[in-house]
Amino acid sequence: MSKDAAADVSVALPHSPDLEELARLSQLVRWHIVNTVAQSKAGHIGGPMSMTDLLVALYFAELRIDPANPLDPARDRFVLSKGHSAIGLYGVLALRGYFPVDELATFDRGNSRLQGHPDMKLTPGIDVSTGSLGQGLSAAVGIALAARKQQSDHRTWVVLGDGELQEGMVWEAVNSASRYELSNLIAIVDLNGLQQFGWPADASRDRFDRSDPWAHVNLRGVFEGFGWNVLDADGHDFSSILEAYSAASDNVVRTSRPTVILARTVKGHGLSFTQGTYKWHNGVATDEQLQIARNELQIEETNR
Amino acid sequence: MSKDAAADVSVALPHSPDLEELARLSQLVRWHIVNTVAQSKAGHIGGPMSMTDLLVALYFAELRIDPANPLDPARDRFVLSKGHSAIGLYGVLALRGYFPVDELATFDRGNSRLQGHPDMKLTPGIDVSTGSLGQGLSAAVGIALAARKQQSDHRTWVVLGDGELQEGMVWEAVNSASRYELSNLIAIVDLNGLQQFGWPADASRDRFDRSDPWAHVNLRGVFEGFGWNVLDADGHDFSSILEAYSAASDNVVRTSRPTVILARTVKGHGLSFTQGTYKWHNGVATDEQLQIARNELQIEETNR
């Protein structure tokens, strides 16, 4: 893909899901993640890559947004509660036209609009500042509640990490969303089965090279118990993702409950050397690894 | 009941549950609650009274404790996570022999061992300081985990409020207890359907004069989802309570999961003017009300 092709992509319209196009966009985003972090010599890899397909589908096929008018009161809101995955969101926002793709190179560099964790005061397209895990859903509850009070029919979408769900504040918000019947709130859990360190692998409870953080728990049961609609999705299959998004959108008007999509993903998905290991939660790729990444993601040499 | 009778009671042995005796003790505890608070002119009523039967059953028929040796390492531990109900616990501890019943009169008075919220550094029989809601279960997880590591077979019992379950820290602890398979941990939820202020009554969701804090939620489902054993009890029926305690005790050895007892109670239970209303979350009884309390609880005039 040439630089010009990438530029074209940034004006691709939503609501025209073309699965191949989405897959191509995801490859590009993954490249920007691994490459930007390598250049900045600091940043997260595994979490951004596990949620890439989820975000690409959201921003290119579902969200009601206008990159030219990032503060439009009627826009859908998006909260990246797992703020450490910022670079993944930045990649998507850049391709979607919120800011130049070249600006990604400023990530983590100092004097940049692209902070290590999303900053709503600096970056066009960021609705909520995050970074301290577990807070985004609460903020989203406030946003969704305001929408109800103001009779605005925008939706509020939130992406959470599975490790992040260990934060109690998440469950405080889960409870409030249910009490206030916020069907306009849709949470997506990036169930990649790994966090930063977690628990050692232990046979029956493993996912990849560590124990599944939720091995003992029936997350569907918990969310249902709290009064939420629960949907499942394969977080790396665009038709499955889009189906879940469309079911979730239906729930907004059809039900009086918030919806959570439990999206099964692979941490570091998309690159042979990053996927399925907690060790690539963050990391800086070597030149050799970048070359492998180019090949695996089909990125042409002309691309930065 | 005369003062001497009360003194006798304080040496009653555990493991000899006599339902009538327990009921009589509960009446006495409830009297101490309402009377002590009236004398100190500050304190909680509704929460202490809803948990009274649960605590009396626990301390007089279930806990493996020795009031003469309150720091015995082998003792069962007890954590009153809903620390604002301290006066109810103090009443039980006094009757059980941890300190003189007369000392209750020092409650909330200054220079007292009986603080507004339980203080483990001051009061014999208090294992954990509480008062800021939502922290007790976490402490109990640490205690139960230590028991496992030290191969001690004591149990750790915790009483939580239903409003208190809104604190996220509770769910952090719920998750940890499950991951560490702490079947030696038993939580009792005082499901009295009211908290301090809560939500206005709203027809289908009411419990008493406010909306049930957990109206939209299936608490059993939530705890089960988190991997806990869930038991139900009628929190004002001693046979139901004892049955639940005995089932919970069985779970300690029979299962690898923590157990929660969802104990359905009535806030302010036991007095016509306090029960079933959030307005008696705290309150100071008038002399007239104290007289009514005496009658309803069958407390003789000779009793302080």
Added chain:
Amino acid sequence: MKAQRDVWGDTIVDIGHHDPTIVVVDGDLANSTKADKFAEAFPDRFIEVGIAEQNMVGIAFGLSTAGYRPWLSTFGVFMTHRALDPIRMLVSQTEAPVRIAGAYSGLLNGSSGKTHQDIEDLAIMRAMPNMTVLAPVDEFEAEAATRWAAEHNGPVYMRIARDAVRPVLDDSYEFKLGSVVQLRTGGVISLVSTGVQSSRVLEAAELLSQAGIHTRVIHVPTIKPLDVGSLIAALEGSRIVITVEEHSVIGGLGGLVSEVLSELPNAPRVTRMGLADSWSESGPNDFLLEKYGLSPSRVAEQVRAWLNSPVAGTGTVEQVVA
């Protein structure tokens, strides 16, 4: 005499009539904090979150992004401690117009004891960038500060006392952000206080005056941003500054005044009075004020003791201030 919490409750109701952006986010304590008045008047703009202080902040922040300017209602201690991380990231770092009503501030909380006493809030909140930190003295200033905060477009933390104190201002008072208020003129000894303690300190000054020790009383309603010039002007000619607060002697008003004065050449000496660096207990207000040295007579007594102590350098008041 009207308690600050009642004033706050009544004032936000009054503001609510003409300001549609005001909403209240409660932590299951509205009948203590007096947010229940607002709940009654504007049920649609009252949001009960239950016992979940972190979530309260998150929700208030979320509402603020849609044009609301929320007040948070709970015991201050559970904001400044339990909810500090969301306050940091979602409010202080974003400059969201979220107003924190820190109810039951300080030591006097109706016998709840140390788990509910907020004796470090000023130290904590003034370390937060972008946070305005207010501590009004009486019912009049509580109302004025509430009205000021309601208009302010950034984060505010405000102490609100549970129980009434003797008023020291009147309804002509105008709150001016940052400025100190000289409650009493006097000699070279200045007593500097904040919040409702300033009222007790004024009484202490009256007692001292009866004993021939004439002190100024300077009230600091704005812990942050303090108008340093206004403090320095009020202290002009002072040789001894004694700060007195219903707060730990570490990092609060005393810390602030020490920071400001220690920068100056020929600054007056500063002594900090308040809660010693330890936890307190349950008890009636009078008991606590006496035992922990905050009642007018105990303040007066400590001021005299200090002036007469070898620490003060000399042994007699006259020598100290010479």
Added chain:
Amino acid sequence: MKAQRDVWGDTIVDIGHHDPTIVVVDGDLANSTKADKFAEAFPDRFIEVGIAEQNMVGIAFGLSTAGYRPWLSTFGVFMTHRALDPIRMLVSQTEAPVRIAGAYSGLLNGSSGKTHQDIEDLAIMRAMPNMTVLAPVDEFEAEAATRWAAEHNGPVYMRIARDAVRPVLDDSYEFKLGSVVQLRTGGVISLVSTGVQSSRVLEAAELLSQAGIHTRVIHVPTIKPLDVGSLIAALEGSRIVITVEEHSVIGGLGGLVSEVLSELPNAPRVTRMGLADSWSESGPNDFLLEKYGLSPSRVAEQVRAWLNSPVAGTGTVEQVVA
């Protein structure tokens, strides 16, 4: 040069071999904080709590009631803010022997930015009764302080820097609770610092010295309880005290020193340098130290600028210190 986090990780492993009461409670960051070394050596005494800082404190407290003396391992900012309420009630109020390893202290956290920077921890933690607050300067002191804390029977909060600094002590160093450490003798100007910033301040003093300005450098490893006498002795004869910290200029070391000195008659003037009262950003260490005024050259520059400023009263260094 060895980073403090590595020192801490290695030291607790070493202690673990002979002290069976030591356990580590982690918040899903062991491979950053270097608690992973302990996890590897003593898997049975390593408790992963996951991303739940409040719960970490509750569990550590619970363990402490059974004779364990836990260390908490996570980024300091999530202890001092997210977990502050449990720290207050379960640790500070009970005096439980819970040790908080505040990893990635200050500004330098590997580009994570302001959401992860802990620039208020000293202000917050020193306001907590019963809390010992330590901020070692280099690898040697980090080890000594860790060993001291491991023996201490009460709550400890200790700053642990992510990256190595130039050592200023050596392995003969003995940590003495409360005492300050004079790293450099000099004239009437004293630079007072804490934590790893003391190492940069020593370099700054060397730069100043080359420019003819001879300053003392006093390192304060114990923010609480400070041995006030030891600080005063080290400052003997100083006319100007400049505090420099990798922390907000509000309430931290500068606040502490101001509180101490403003009480004294004829005290030296104090000026506080550090992070201005605002939030910072993501970036490499060098960039941040330069931009936010904490690199040796920037410290030296600011000291000179201050000495030459009208604020300092006169215009030339000689006059200021005259």
